[in-house]
Amino acid sequence: GAVVSQHPSRVICKSGTSVKIECRSLDFQATTMFWYRQFPKQSLMLMATSNEGSKATYEQGVEKDKFLINHASLTLSTLTVTSAHPEDSSFYICSARAGVTNEKLFFGSGTQLSVL
Amino acid sequence: AQSVTQLDSHVSVSEGTPVLLRCNYSSSYSPSLFWYVQHPNKGLQLLLKYTSAATLVKGINGFEAEFKKSETSFHLTKPSAHMSDAAEYFCVVSDRDNAGNMLTFGGGTRLMVKP
Numbered sequence: 001g002a003v004v005s006q007h008p009s010r011v012i013c014k015s016g017t018s019v020k021i022e023c024r025s026l027d028f029q030a031t032t033m034f035w036y037r038q039f040p041k042q043s044l045m046l047m048a049t050s051n052e053g054s055k056a057t058y059e060q061g062v063e064k065d066k067f068l069i070n071h072a073s074l075t076l077s078t079l080t081v082t083s084a085h086p087e088d089s090s091f092y093i094c095s096a097r098a099g100v101t102n103e104k105l106f107f108g109s110g111t112q113l114s115v116l
Numbered sequence: 117a118q119s120v121t122q123l124d125s126h127v128s129v130s131e132g133t134p135v136l137l138r139c140n141y142s143s144s145y146s147p148s149l150f151w152y153v154q155h156p157n158k159g160l161q162l163l164l165k166y167t168s169a170a171t172l173v174k175g176i177n178g179f180e181a182e183f184k185k186s187e188t189s190f191h192l193t194k195p196s197a198h199m200s201d202a203a204e205y206f207c208v209v210s211d212r213d214n215a216g217n218m219l220t221f222g223g224g225t226r227l228m229v230k231p
Contacts, residue, residue, distance in 0.1 A: 004159065006159070034219075036221075043206070043221040043222060043224055044206070044221040093159070093160070095160075105162075107152070107159040107160035107161075108159050109159040110159065
């Protein structure tokens with residue numbers, strides 16, 4: 001089946017630094033990619049939707065200047081957490097959609113971000 | 117608006133016994149419903165999906181789920197648990213008649229399988 005690669009799987013950084021997370025669709029073209037955040041013992045919450053070549057659409061309450069999303073190609077989307085703080089520590093997971101419906105949606109393996 | 121409620125945050129069963137993970141949903145449209153499994157350090161994997169065809173859906177690894185509109189439920193079952201089934205399970209709803217972007221996740225159920 002389709003594979004989505006997410007890197008890094010785990011990152012520890014100091015407060016104030018920026019962290020970039022990559023999400024790649026390995027064997028299909030993903031016109032749309034999604035970024036989710038999962039707090040401990042809570043469900044996945046959609047942060048933003050990115051379409052290749054256009055600006056990402058952020059969900060209410062998500063700071064677009066803090067969570068920069070770039071979807072420059074049909075196989076790569078990046079999420080950059082800028083000036084990270086301890087409250088940004090979380091599990092981030094991306095997904096990529098093949099086609100126009102969510103019935104062909106594949107998830108990355110996630111990134112555990114810890115900000116000291 | 118749509119929402120998903122997974123009624124149990126933790127379920128513990130013995131190996132070889134049946135598994136039942138409960139999910140109730142609400143949706144303004146005709147929903148698509150999914151169950152995903154998340155093993156540690158791995159991505160979410162689709163177990164099965166309901167998209168308006170047969171109400172009893174069979175998935176991978178022996179799992180199945182039944183869509184019951186009258187009860188707004190989509191419970192996940194498996195006749196006999198295996199140790200490898202221990203993982204986090206998410207019930208997900210998507211408004212099929214909507215733009216297609218909105219996925220709403222349930223809170224997750226952690227399945228533990230005892231030897």
